[in-house]
Amino acid sequence: MATFIIGDIHGCYDELCELLDKAALTSDDRIIALGDLYNRGPDPRGVYRWLRDTPQASSLMGNHEYYHLQTADGDIQASPTILLARWLLDEDYHAAVEHMRTLPLSIELDEAVLVHGFYEPEVQLSHQRPGMLLGLDEKEEELKDWFDRPWYELYDGEKPLIVGHRDYTGEQKVFIRKGRVYGLDTRCVYGGSLTGLMLPEWRFVSVPSRIKYWSMLRKRHGFT
Numbered sequence: 338m339a340t341f342i343i344g345d346i347h348g349c350y351d352e353l354c355e356l357l358d359k360a361a362l363t364s365d366d367r368i369i370a371l372g373d374l375y376n377r378g379p380d381p382r383g384v385y386r387w388l389r390d391t392p393q394a395s396s397l398m399g400n401h402e403y404y405h406l407q408t409a410d411g412d413i414q415a416s417p418t419i420l421l422a423r424w425l426l427d428e429d430y431h432a433a434v435e436h437m438r439t440l441p442l443s444i445e446l447d448e449a450v451l452v453h454g455f456y457e458p459e460v461q462l463s464h465q466r467p468g469m470l471l472g473l474d475e476k477e478e479e480l481k482d483w484f485d486r487p488w489y490e491l492y493d494g495e496k497p498l499i500v501g502h503r504d505y506t507g508e509q510k511v512f513i514r515k516g517r518v519y520g521l522d523t524r525c526v527y528g529g530s531l532t533g534l535m536l537p538e539w540r541f542v543s544v545p546s547r548i549k550y551w552s553m554l555r556k557r558h559g560f561t
């Protein structure tokens with residue numbers, strides 16, 4: 338049985354479908370998205386319904402899902418990003434938020450550990466703080482203050498680590514750090530590509546983004 342790991346989808350449903358076609362999965366294969374499923378993209382409802390209706394598919398929680406939960410619980414005010422996704426998810430919004438509550442912060446496979454955001458060096462997986470795994474900005478600041486090198490250069494876990502959330506190459510390309518840390522966020526919603534990684538072969542599959550969606554949607558809806 339293979340496992341297909343997918344980077345940050347951000348509502349890019351057309352590219353998701355194209356990626357799944359290209360990966361030529363069998364019905365036995367497991368699919369795991371790394372989180373940031375909906376925000377900033379054109380079709381979060383398509384992504385939600387795919388996840389809901391595909392038994393072999395699951396997802397981690399990303400920082401953007403966490404923002405939805407915080408907003409729904411009244412802890413923060415809704416940002417334009419949240420409002421757009423809420424509007425596009427429409428009648429599915431409530432169910433989508435309840436589904437977000439169920440998403441895990443990490444998944445450990447035989448071949449690798451998966452998280453959306455960051456991984457604090459010198460701390461084992463079971464003791465990682467939630468905000469670190471989610472990739473919250475304040476945790477990124479802590480990592481910069483505490484360590485003299487990027488966290489991924491200090492990653493000391495037993496298994497390779499697969500993450501989304503950031504484009505560490507700066508070129509919308511897959512990030513590979515010495516076979517130890519793999520970054521799959523190739524920035525589809527910003528005009529890059531959507532990337533998946535097939536395990537246990539460690540084979541990358543990628544499809545180009547069709548449009549710089551977030552730039553387009555920001556202009557269309559007058560967000561600054």
Ligand SMILES: [Mn+2]
Pocket residue numbers: 373399400401453472501502503
């Ligand atoms: Mn993220």
